[in-house]
Amino acid sequence: MALLQLYTTQSPPHLLSRFERKHRSLVDNYAKLRLSRSRTRNYHQSRLYSSFSVNGYNSLEGECRDKNVEAADERVGIGRWEWIELVRSVLPGGDWWRFTDDVEVKFLAKPVTLWRALTRMWDLVSKDRWVIFTAFATLIVAAVSEISIPHYLTASIFTAQSAEVQVFHWNVRLLVLLCVTSGICSGLRGCCFGIANMILVKRMRETLYSTLLLQDISFFDTQTVGDLTSRLGSDCQQVSRVIGNDLNMILRNALQGTGALMYLLVLSWPLGLCTLMICSTLAAVMLIYGQYQKKAAKLTQEFTASANEVAQETFSLMRTVRVYGTEKRELERYKQWLGKLSDISLRQSVAYGLWNLSFNTLYHSTQVIAVLIGGLSILSGHITAEQLTKFILYSEWLIYSTWFVGDNLSSLMQSVGASEKVFQLMDLMPSGQFTTKGNKLQRLMGHVEFRDVSFYYPSRVTALVLKHITFSVHPSEVVAIVGLSGSGKSTLVNLLLRLYEPTNGQIFLDGFPLKELDIKWLRERIGYVGQEPKLFRMDISSNIKYGCTCDTRQEDVEWAAKQAHAHDFISLLPNGYKTLVDDDLLSGGQKQRIAIARAILRDHSILILDEATSALDAESEHNV
Known part of the structure; x- marks a missing residue:
């Protein structure tokens, strides 16, 4: 709702x-x-x-x-x-x-700082730290080489003008060496940062996916599939830009900008201080712009996830949409979220325009100041034309380095904003069922007993589904539970499978409390066929063998299919048991028979059928 x-x-x-x-x-x-x-x-x-x-x-x-x-x-x-x-x-x-205040408060409840985000990313890639160290080493060498090129370039021009042949040849040789070194190190730097980027996004998705798999079922009752897949997909990809692009460019330009500033102060400290003031102003604007982009990234992340959820829901229910003719309505739902995304993008574009306006204004101000003050210094004999030329080149280098730092810092803040929800999900603790090891019975007889069990779903606390339920099922006994729709029949099954824990009361298996038994051992010994069986997008043979812990032969698979009266229709399929399962390929009754064959193959001590033949005709139901 x-x-x-x-x-x-x-x-x-x-x-x-x-x-x-x-x-x-x-x-x-x-x-x-x-x-x-x-x-x-x-x-x-x-x-x-x-x-x-x-x-x-x-x-x-x-x-x-x-x-x-x-x-x-x-x-x-x-x-x-x-x-x-x-x-x-x-x-x-x-x-x-x-931006919307209530959305900001919701997202900023547990903000992720830049340092914390970088620390988490380092934990993910620290096993391959040699790649990171190589990338940063080549980055430093490339930055030093590039920042030295303007000096020897200018020196070569003026030594050629003054006919200093030996000095000219020496400067040219150094210039060539610096260019070659810069090219080689830049290539290695890009390669290593690219590998680090691949490692980061791979391990981030692995960690997030493994964390989500170990959550309680109640967690998935409150989360949407589109939202979770968006975190695994676009959000992890956005975060992966931090190492491969953002940090790479920020550190490179920060080193080059620092070198250019030191060179400017050595050439002429009055001109250097003027340039430093302009760059400080640019840095202040840069920080404000970066924080704004971080907030925009979080909203973009949420609205994109909501749009993906609408699209996924519509495509998965396309037959229902087509039957009821609600294509326009679904389009309006999707366009609503696109409108919110475009509104955020509009503000981001305007903010980027103001950032560029600030940069160009300050950049040209630096040029004007350098020419005015530098020209007066040349007239007064304090500096030479060669020094002024070097100053103008390095001042432009400093301004552009500041701009690149600001631009990539903005991208970095967007990535940090996108990482907040990803890290929040990665920090979730796994379900206690997977962290605690329970008891394993030497022999399971199959005596199930419910004692004064009550239950309500975590998402519906006020609606009590079961109230003081007590019954027992003895070994080799078949018990049918009959009730109205929504009376709690499937809830009993969920409690027996420990998908949920009872609110009150206890469930016993062979006299042992169910919550004290090892969860993996328990589920290996309980067979379950639901009223709406779900099959994976794999071949039919793999679907029947799904969940089997022992080696299963193809003859065993076919035997189970025959017991479920599924062998005949499977044999008529184009590739038989190797046919890839698709939603349009099998009917509801055929899917149920494959699910029954899966339960028969595992040969469980306890078998639960939740309206497992609801989609079968009378003859097939009788045979099964």
Whole structure:
């Protein structure tokens, strides 16, 4: 139901931005004002229709003209107020830039700092630390080589102009060596960071997937499939950019920018300080922009997951959608989330434009300052033309390094924002069923007993499904549980399989409390066929053998299929037992017979059939 509320075509009031709420309130008040004034005007006009001409002027026309002028003035006043509010909201820091407050509070409940995110990523790739160390070593060599190139390039030009042949040849040789070294180290750096990126995303997905597999069933009752697959897919891929791209470029440009700044201060400290002030201003803008992009990334992450959930749900229920003709409705649901994504992207684009505006303004300011102050210094004899040329080259290098650091820092903050939900899921503790080792009975007889068992689902605390249930099933006994739909028959099965734990009471197996038995050992000895069996996208033989812990021959698989009366229709399939299972390939009854064959093959001590023949015809049900 929560998703349905989110899927409404009109945004709920709590999801509107502050400006949108203000604007809506302003429009509503304006509409009420117009309505009240129109009613007043209609009342006056109804009275004026009976008036006569006075002194050659129609009193109705005069009154209407006055009212129209007055209404026009009111519209102009309201229009000016709306434009003032609009301009104030779109300015930096205005309400238009703020994201939804309740969503921010929800996501920021457990924020992930940059240092914590990097620490978690290092834990994932630390086993292959040699790749990281090689990448950073080649990064340092490449950065030092590249930052030295402008110096020897300028020196080569001016030594050639002054006809210093030996110095010119020496500078050219060093220049070639630096270029070759930079090229080789840059290639190794890119290769190593790419390998580190692959390792990170692989282990992150492995860790997240293994963590999700060990959660309680109640966890999956509250999470959607589309949301979880989005975390495994796009979010992990976004986080993987941290090492392969963001840190790579940030560290490279930080080293080059530091080297350029030191060189500038050595050449001319007044010019160097001016450039440093400009870069500091650029860095301040960069930090604000990075934090804003981090918030935007978290919202983009959530809205993308919601859009994926709508698409996955629609495609999986395409037959229902087609039968009821709700294609347009599903499209509107999907477009709603796309609209939210486009709204976030619009703000990100405008923010990126302001960031570029700041950079270009400060960049050209550096050039102007360098030419003015440097030109005066040349005229006064404090520096040479060669030094000014080097200064301009290194000042541009410093500005561009600052810009690249800011741009990649923004991407880094987006990745950190996307990592919050991923790390939150990775930090979930596994279910106690998998962490505690219970008892294993030497011989299982199959005596099942429910004693005063009560239960409600964690997602529906107020709805008690079972209340003080007591019964027992003895070995070699067949017991049928009959009841109305929703009376709790399947819930009894879930409790016996320990998919859920009873709220009150206990379940015993051969006199031992069920919760004290080893969960893996228990489930290996209980066979289960549900009323809606699910088959995996693998061949039929693998589906029948699914869950078997011992080596199973093909003859055993065929024997179980014959016992479930599934062998005949399987043999008629194009590839027999090697036919890949598809939703359109098998009917509901055929799927149930394959599931029954799976239960027969495992030869369990306890067999549970939850309306296992509901999709079979009378003859097939009798045979099974």
